[in-house]
Amino acid sequence: MTAFAIGVDLGGTNLRIAAVDTSGKILEKITTGTEVSRGRDRVIDDLCAAVRTLSLKYGPTGQLQGIGVGVPGIIDMRTGMLRESPNLPGWEDYPVRDEIQRRLNSAVILENDANAAALGEKWLGAGADVNDMCMLTLGTGVGGGLVLEGRIWHGMLGMAAEIGHINIEADGPPCGCGSRGCLEQYASAQAVKRMATEAVARGEAPELARAMSGDPEFGAKIIYQLACQGDGPAQKIFDRAGWALGLGLAALINTLNLPMFVIGGGVASAWSAFAPVMFETARSYSYIYRVTAPPEAASQSSRNPDSKREKYTVITQAVLGSDAGLIGAARLPMIAK
């Protein structure tokens, strides 16, 4: 009889639910559109229906250890409510946790989606060999998750690791959070697209202009392709993203002296375009990184053999892809006290 848990990744675009066994194997995964437009009650209905389906299917042969739900936005852990969630408009101050618990008649663990992703990478991904790590998820926005001594660091209200809102430039572009110059405004998919639009508007980027006009799906992926083909203006955008990431990482290294920083999310696929400036900038702004950075080759690999000995500060790509948050959400009930 296999013990398993159910993890939910409730995003602004997709709702994904998986049964994951205690070895980390995904037994089954259900993916639906979130259909945010149909209202939060409908989304919660779909979510609970999928949880019930998996629970009924795997319950007879396994022990359900619990249900973990990752949601985007700032959660108040005391109340189980979202305080701020740009990707789930209208969900602020909606009792997400209580509504799910009421319908399922079962306890659920609510967690910020980037925290869940960090826990997933810690369990089965890039951070499997370390106890302390930080993960940055470069998606629509920039999420962060901190794992200290093997557990998610929540801070006093569960709002910790809002790394996407570390300031990079005091007079930088306005951010949805109400501040300016947040890391998210340089290193998210939206920011990459915005910088491309700005470069096109300034008449500085003919290739980007051409790509933009012909494609309704124009975004970070196409800009990355242009950068790979040697387009200067496209590369400049990723240099800027890398610069901002380097500054943010330097602040984190100086504050926490962690052995590992993991970069995931869709924009992390553009690693080859932003990583060189990111490493260079982290070196420039962190004495600690300068004295603890691994030899050049190791810093590029996804696993570092020396990371176990915690001698180096490793900055590396995530390895679980888009499943990190789902796997981390399922992990939550497995390690709950």
Add this chain to the structure above:
Amino acid sequence: MTAFAIGVDLGGTNLRIAAVDTSGKILEKITTGTEVSRGRDRVIDDLCAAVRTLSLKYGPTGQLQGIGVGVPGIIDMRTGMLRESPNLPGWEDYPVRDEIQRRLNSAVILENDANAAALGEKWLGAGADVNDMCMLTLGTGVGGGLVLEGRIWHGMLGMAAEIGHINIEADGPPCGCGSRGCLEQYASAQAVKRMATEAVARGEAPELARAMSGDPEFGAKIIYQLACQGDGPAQKIFDRAGWALGLGLAALINTLNLPMFVIGGGVASAWSAFAPVMFETARSYSYIYRVTAPPEAASQSSRNPDSKREKYTVITQAVLGSDAGLIGAARLPMIAK
């Protein structure tokens, strides 16, 4: 029979050694000039002689729990050596811990001085009611200490909480650490003095020029007095220090969501001059601070009655003054595992 420990605060200017009992009472304090110029061996000799004096005096009536030593600079906890210490020139890569242990024939706990100060404030000062806190010490430089779940957070090598080197402006003034625009270049005593000198050189600050020419001791204290007397250029310097502190605090709040940030060190005495802009800037650059800042009056008081409930993010002055590091150093052996 009282249990006690011996704490040492080894600074660039003063060497202080105290016997502290387990209730936090300072039984006796020995203060000497560090006389760095006479060489590190001489300083260590003086240090060990004072430890022996206190040990012989209080040993017969008390149980010596151990010896803790706070030193300025970045320590490698594995080796007990200083990696970087601008205030103790020539001490880099000197085996401080081993040299003290050898002479005393006894184990000592070596700790960064700002970490020790944070532990002191956690034990008996502003942080006594919380489990998690961060302390910034605004002295010659800017030191930092992180206490998480009641213990100093060291990170992988003991280099954590180098908060004075969080970047404020990517193109800011060069810093002794090799980077630019570090918090230390805005909010330390040296930075305040440098900004005054720059304002005088630009011909923008007649009162500061007058004070500077007549006083070899010209520094942060006199600049603060001028600010208190309404001198605009002097106030502008503390506004800039407050702005940088607010940006640094916002990054820390966004990363760690801690209930308490304690500001100590000599420059903290200029609280009334820098705090207003500091609070305003922290609000501007941290959504989390905006939703968790205590009511106006409470944020100004040195103890917040609600801090026990960990509902608010309290930013407050240290209460132990220059003894924080000494008391924290003595605390180290008391809580060692």
